[in-house]
Amino acid sequence: MxxxxxxxxxxxTTVPDSVLSAMHAQMVDHRSPVFPQLVTPLLQDLKKVFRTEQGQCFILPATGTAGWEISLANTLSPGDKVLAFRFGQFSHLWIDMAKRLGFNVQYDEIPWGQGIDPNRVEELLKADAGHEIKAVLICHNETATGVTNDLAAIRKAIDAAGHPALFFTDGVSSVASLEFRMDDWGVDVALAGSQKGFMLPAGLAMLCFSQKALKARETAKCPRCFLDIADHINANKDGYTPYTPAISLLYGLRKALDLLLEExxxxxxxxxxxxxxxxxxxxxxxxxxxxxxxxxxxxxxxxxxxxxxxxxxxxxxxxxxxxxxxxxxxxxxxxxxxxxxxxxxxxxxxxxxxxxxxxxxxxxxxxxxxxxxxxxxxxxxxxxxxxxxxxxxxx
The missing domain is CATH 3.90.1150.10 (Aspartate Aminotransferase, domain 1)
Structure with a gap:
């Protein structure tokens, strides 16, 4: 045709020609002394897209689906209760994953085509007087239905309930496209994928953890290995990765971030x-x-x-x-x-x-x-x- x-x-989404060109490069030694010149600025500039000064960013050779698991497994323990809302295919899949990982999932059914009422979030959290709910899972933008939730209002609802639950956000189809303010909205874990607003092929999971979420990691007891951010914390501090990175995608991410921040x-x-x-x-x-x-x-x-x-x-x-x-x-x-x-x-x-x-x-x-x-x-x-x-x- x-x-x-x-x-x-x-x-x-379509990959810009300049990003494609940036990825068309020879492989390099990811243990060399110059590799941190690529990784460290990427992690810093990601913070500008997530709109955070206090959070810590991570890049894994994975997808947004892995981002769901990273957020849960690095902050919670088996059997912990989480609150979620089912209002489209991707919120449904995150709920399904949480169940399969052994968490106690309480969720509201919302007709597809509608979004989350912050008043309902407040009501459910106030009812949890014993603070059994450890995290609230919110899809910012439900890709299946074209519904965007008001994260600022949901943060206010959590605060109004006086509840200490962690606030997790799926930003796969929102971060780098829609207004997103991690610090201002008190998001504890935000996750994104490379293939949407970042204008790259699929293959990178990008996350940002608040200091509260990083603290929760210290007591989380979920089994984890490849998706354990502790390994990234240790390696990233020197500008390296704990295992072989997707080097071509990192080159592309460098150019994509340049385009976003220039605009x-x-x-x-x-x-x-x-x-x-x-x-x-x-x-x-x-x-x-x-x-x-x-x-x-x-x-x-x-x-x-x-x-x-x-x-x-x-x-x-x-x-x-x-x-x-x-x-x-x-x-x-x-x-x-x-x-x-x-x-x-x-x-x-x-x-x-x-x-x-x-x-x-x-x-x-x-x-x-x-x-x-x-x-x-x-x-x-x-x-x-x-x-x-x-x-x-x-x-």
């Missing part, structure tokens, strides 16, 4: 918000709805779009891929066939995102969904033009 594939799943994190957040709003304007112009029902919780990294009754979203994806070389995200689990997803995160601008909107619209028309041709891109482009930064006169 001529032309490149247009990748608009919510991860992996400025506030500008990164604003760009994602603006591009996402254009996508939502397109969905509205099509006469369709988002899976997320609360406009205050709309995700700025992914939109899950509900197809009309009688249609299968998988058909839209089929036509998009085979006819237009466009990859859209699938509906997962309970949402299979009911939604398709447009990922709008990472290395993109108005014109790149326009290809996803146009392609999705053509695919919907191909399967018979009654949308007005050209309506989506007209709505999105009008919004983007109206909100574009003014340019200085030519010359």
């Amino acid at each position: 001529p032309g490149r594939n247009h990748l608009f799943v919510p991860g992996p 400025g994190m506030e500008n990164v957040y604003a760009r994602h918000a603006r591009l996402a709003e254009g996508t939502r304007r397109a969905v509205k112009a099509w006469g369709l709805e988002l899976c997320c029902r609360d406009p205050q919780k709309y995700s700025n990294t992914v939109s899950a779009i509900v197809v009309p009754q009688g249609f299968d979203a998988r058909d839209v994806m089929h036509y998009a891929f085979h006819r237009y070389n466009l990859s859209l995200g699938a509906g997962l689990s309970e949402l299979a066939g009911k939604v398709f997803r447009i990922g709008h995160l990472g290395d993109l601008n108005e014109l790149s995102l326009s290809s996803a909107i146009v392609g999705a619209e053509m695919a919907m028309l191909d399967v018979g969904i009654p949308v007005t041709p050209g309506s989506g891109i007209a709505a999105a482009s009008s919004y983007w033009r109206e909100t574009a930064k003014p340019l200085a006169p030519r010359g």
Whole structure:
């Protein structure tokens, strides 16, 4: 098929050419005296993305799923009680992991498409008078449904309950894209993956631990070896890793962090918000709805779009891929066939995102969904033009 594939799943995301070039490098000795010149600045600059001065960052050759296990196994003990909320596929999987690791999981069922009510968090923690709950597990951005939770409000709820539980956050599809402030929001463990906002291939799990979480590690009794951050603490202090690192990905991460910090994190957040709003304007112009029902919780990294009754979203994806070389995200689990997803995160601008909107619209028309041709891109482009930064006169 001529032309490149247009990748608009919510991860992996498109890798910038400069990042690809940075990874195309010869291997080096990761025990050499110069290797710390790569590792130490990476760990310091990650703190600027997690927005922390007090926390400590870690990089492991793994994925966001491993990040879930790292957060749990390094701070808790078998049988500890944790509080979680099931409102999408990824919150469901984190709960499943916690159960399989032997933790006592208390969780609330929330309809998919809704988010977490901070008042409910406060209520549940106040009811735990004996402080049996040792950690609260929150997916910041539920990638399956396009719902973003208010972490600042959840932190206030934990504080209002006077509860000492650790605050864990899955930031895989939010960190480096959505506003994230680890210190300001009192997050104890935040985890991310390389394949989304960091604009890299999958293969790195990046985490940040608060001082409170690092203290909890001292009494945690979960078995751990490869995922034990104690080994990283010992090796990282000298700029090394406890085992063979993913060297090519570290080169790529160096360039990706340079791009993010050069743009400025506030500008990164604003760009994602603006591009996402254009996508939502397109969905509205099509006469369709988002899976997320609360406009205050709309995700700025992914939109899950509900197809009309009688249609299968998988058909839209089929036509998009085979006819237009466009990859859209699938509906997962309970949402299979009911939604398709447009990922709008990472290395993109108005014109790149326009290809996803146009392609999705053509695919919907191909399967018979009654949308007005050209309506989506007209709505999105009008919004983007109206909100574009003014340019200085030519010359």
